[in-house]
Amino acid sequence: MGRPAGTPADRLLRAAMSAAERGWPVMPLYPRSKRAVLRDWEHRATVDPETIRHWWAAQPYNIGIATGPAGLVVLDLDDAHGQPPPEPWAAEGVAHGRDVLAVLARRAGAPPPPRTYTVATPRGGEHRYFLAPAHHHLRCTVGSLGWRVDTRASGGYVTGAGSVHNGRIYTVADPSPVAPLPEWLVTALTPPPPREPAHPHLPSRRADAYLRAIVEDEADRVAHAVVGERNTTLFKAAATLGSLVAGGELDEHTARAVLDDAAATHLGVEGFTATESARTIDSGLRHGARQPRRLRD
Incomplete structure (x- = not known):
């Protein structure tokens, strides 16, 4: 009925x-x-x-x-x-x-x-x-x-x-x-032009392209995350890069710069702040460091 x-x-x-x-x-x-x-x-x-x-x-x-x-x-x-x-x-x-x-x-x-x-x-x-x-x-x-x-x-x-x-x-x-x-x-x-993205300084070896693709994919996911999923997406991206930092594949400064630039597109949207972004990046990098990741040549 x-x-x-x-x-x-x-x-x-x-x-x-x-x-x-x-x-x-x-x-x-x-x-x-x-x-x-x-x-x-x-x-x-x-x-x-x-x-x-x-x-x-x-x-x-x-x-x-x-x-x-x-x-x-x-x-x-x-x-x-x-x-x-x-x-x-x-x-x-x-x-x-x-x-x-x-x-x-x-x-x-x-x-x-x-x-x-x-x-x-x-x-x-x-x-x-x-x-x-x-x-x-x-x-x-x-x-x-x-x-x-x-x-x-x-x-x-x-x-x-x-x-x-x-x-x-x-x-x-x-x-x-x-x-x-x-x-x-x-x-x-209309937002100002985006800042020049950070370009990771990667070692010259065959894993170079693979590492760059990982970094760029994670940055893209963060930049295009929808409201309600930004923190989770940023945390997961930071954890992925954190594991590469712990494995010696990526320096921490580059990882932070990439994540900061990607998250900057969300600042001021629905209350998202630089403090919240930095806290999420810190947490994700620490989490990822528990499982160091190496890329094979």
Whole structure:
């Protein structure tokens, strides 16, 4: 027997299907939570109706929208809830992320961003959806654009309309079509060119190419790790290189430099810090050193 129409689970399924019909890949978040159910959520998020029905038949899941695959950049504007802003924002009299956004537009000599599809969050914030630019690879940011202003783009997701958190529902505040991300925001969110990667100084022998491939593969895994798997990926990469360091195949300075450079792409995204990165690298290198690895000539 099917479940009665109009139940919370039925409403959440309809909301997930509505997002998918817009071309936005969705995936389940735990009920009343913002935490993803799936480990490889960015690649498994889908617009396939049968898969979505199967997922939401299990539980009244909240809705996650994978912003990168959806071609979206979402501005997450939070309410300060009375918390005083730090300098230099205090002088601007701001009390909400939308106030900060208006200040940023003024400083850029641009009009405020246009109306676009917007979701009101349970704690007084806003998720403003914009079309990601075609020729720029924008990633998530946390506070780097301005106080109480985060962004979700490649490597991130947002909690979709219809979801429930703390007993309150994410609701559509503006159903306008999704507008292109203004150029001044594209410029502000475009990351600087990557630092010149560290090139390991490897001994000249036949294992050279194999060692270089191992190092470059691990660095690539770290650089492209998705939010929620960065620490685990960085730890595993550090352990792999740590075993080579202990085996005398790679010097520790080179291993750290490679890992630091790869992890630097994640700094500031979803709260990932340089301290956290260094701690994970240290732990992984120590772990790997317990099993020294030698490469045969």
